[in-house]
Amino acid sequence: MVKKSDGKRKISESTIKRLSLYYRALSLLEKENQETISSKELARREKLTPAQVRKDLSFFGSFGTRGLGYPVSELKQQISEILGVNRVWNVAMVGVGNIGSALVSYKEFQKQGFIIKLIFDNDQRKIGSNHKGLIVSDIREMARLLREHHIEIVILAVPAIVAQYIVDEVVAAGIKAILNFAPINLQVPPDVYLRTENMSMELEYLSFTLTNRRPPAE
């Protein structure tokens, strides 16, 4: 129940990503009114091993009951605290092209507490237009508006060619966490956390798998 003493435990990226999976699964289980779940069943649902589930959770504490499993609601709550999603995050979207406007309407982000408060673009035709109740702001006002609205995370959905330029502005405005959808590797200072979502990568992975799968017969 109690968290471990916070030594300089280094938690791996894979563990954090799996916590997201557990969180999603637990949310579903909670809706189904299931009270407890074993590592075995949780692992089956997320295509992992029971040992992995237990090991992942053990980095953060002892949440289960031997012989019984984990209490669904309580574990979900614990993971939400670990991931920091037990609160609201103010988010701004930069770029209102296809991807940007789709993500503004994407309810999953809101459900997890990531609330898009501001939208920016540099296209005069888009500035002032309404997207899901939000008015598109001029990117030249970004620094001031980000500060005024206490934005902590910026989602970048601009063309690759301008992405580095825009990210420099975002960094200059004091933002420390950026989720980038432009298909390019951006350079940021070491105190800024940048994650790049590369949607082509997954298609290329499928392409690789189809291309290199063992032939139908020998």
Add this chain to the structure above:
Amino acid sequence: MVKKSDGKRKISESTIKRLSLYYRALSLLEKENQETISSKELARREKLTPAQVRKDLSFFGSFGTRGLGYPVSELKQQISEILGVNRVWNVAMVGVGNIGSALVSYKEFQKQGFIIKLIFDNDQRKIGSNHKGLIVSDIREMARLLREHHIEIVILAVPAIVAQYIVDEVVAAGIKAILNFAPINLQVPPDVYLRTENMSMELEYLSFTLTNRRPPAE
């Protein structure tokens, strides 16, 4: 230059994903008319180590010249063959909500040779409507149309609640590769390759990092 004898080399997922990064970087370098690149410089651009770049490439052959580096165009061509993106892949989109229609317009997929040929939905109001030159088809016609158009990859952008039902239909239609954008873990037979793109996961990762970063001072 010549590929290694195809033993039962097991190539790791991370290596394949990095090949995607190299491919993207090389495409840019080619546009900039750079003729050669060293592992050191390629690593710097993608925030990796030179040794990693060389090791990754060495699984597939010897593409570089000692003392000089790798020939940009040639290496790009080689990687495109490895990833299987030196050809066109026929793709179908299932679901024309926010994400689905954004991805239909996403030029990056086309540029990489992933051509969306068909769009499906089950909403009568959407069926027959035009998205970027493609008419939305009735999902009940999916099996026939997928076969007729030689579709090899399906992108799934439907609500989580119906995703398992739809993916069962896609599998029944004989599709072996699926890219899923629904935030849920889907079950497919072992001969079907499924990748799930979880966009909330990256935001949650940022949330975790912001929440657990070392405090400003001690």
Add this chain to the structure above:
DNA sequence: CAGGGCATGTGAAACCTTTCACAATAAGAA
């Protein structure tokens, strides 16, 4: 055409992650 410089290709070492295997222990039955 020989020699210096440079960057590759690659075994081996270091490091990291996952899996194993079992002691610990809570719940419920008898």
Add this chain to the structure above:
DNA sequence: TTCTTATTGTGAAAGGTTTCACATGCCCTG
């Protein structure tokens, strides 16, 4: 209360990935 059953929590082992370090060998200069 004691016993049985189930499942956790976790060191240790196994397995996998990254980094090191250097021999190799190509290019270019003189």
